[in-house]
């Protein structure tokens with residue numbers, strides 16, 4: 395497994411990370427047996443970086459992941475979870491909520507130490523509370539050794555960059571912004587990487603947008619973007635290719651030049667995991683890539699901040 399260092403003196407983390415939101419049943423129901431299989435397959439294949447949050451599946455993802463990790467040596471996995479997001483439209487970055495959330499995550503995950511603790515979807519929370527309470531609390535926990543690194547996550551790239559640099563955080567996770575449809579993360583990630591901030595690219599499939607079946611109903615993309623993604627899927631099919639595979643090949647194989655340390659993909663089945671590991675190194679079919687880029691060109695870089703769609707879970 396290709397791996398990169400998480401910060402100057404950090405552990406090596408796999409270039410493909412397991413996004414455990416899927417284990418909370420956010421796309422389809424996932425049994426504990428299935429969660430156990432995919433986590434075991436990931437570790438076996440050298441995928442040692444796993445991202446989760448209390449919010450995913452209303453704590454179900456952390457509970458399922460914790461059960462799947464039982465008996466796994468602690469140093470075999472680099473665990474990232476989050477604080478601050480409590481529901482679809484509910485955030486709390488108070489010190490008390492952060493400390494309580496961390497304790498609950500540690501209990502659900504069955505670990506004493508969290509490798510990366512991130513403030514979750516910061517653009518929606520109270521900025522002053524984030525700066526005055528959550529981030530100072532995280533810094534204290536890092537100094538005590540309870541957490542290894544502190545980070546921020548979200549969709550608003552300008553805010554992530556501003557807060558990351560002003561607050562000297564260790565990591566940034568952005569989602570849906572380094573995909574075949576939207577590549578706005580790349581210049582931001584390169585600037586952050588130059589300042590020593592480790593950047594993760596989550597959702598290279600755009601939360602299911604760049605899949606043959608299309609995104610779930612709650613997805614915030616505009617119909618124009620959905621239609622273009624469906625056209626891309628059709629054009630891939632006609633060429634005997636699969637849109638998800640091409641999208642993953644692109645995101646994984648160009649991550650390093652985009653300043654990305656690891657690409658976080660939601661996977662709830664070992665077959666998906668195996669396919670995505672292959673996407674790391676299999677040469678991209680140039681005809682399929684050109685067809686997808688052509689289909690997506692009219693909506694390139696048009697995220698739902700610029701072209702609002704269905705509101706999404708956090709939106710109106």
Ligand SMILES: NC(=O)c1ccc[n+]([C@@H]2O[C@H](COP(=O)([O-])OP(=O)(O)OC[C@H]3O[C@@H](n4cnc5c(N)ncnc54)[C@H](OP(=O)(O)O)[C@@H]3O)[C@@H](O)[C@H]2O)c1
Nearest residue numbers: 413414415596597599600601602638659660661662663666
């Ligand atoms: N706001 C946030 O906190 C936020 C937002 C987005 C993402 N993230 C992080 O990033 C992770 C990944 O994002 P995500 O899970 O939302 O979306 P994603 O990675 O864009 O898509 C995951 C979905 O795509 C499917 N998939 C994966 N590889 C595939 C392939 N090769 N072919 C066909 N389908 C494939 C998965 O299927 P199966 O489940 O059937 O395997 C799953 O349904 C999350 O788990 C989370 O850790 C965070």
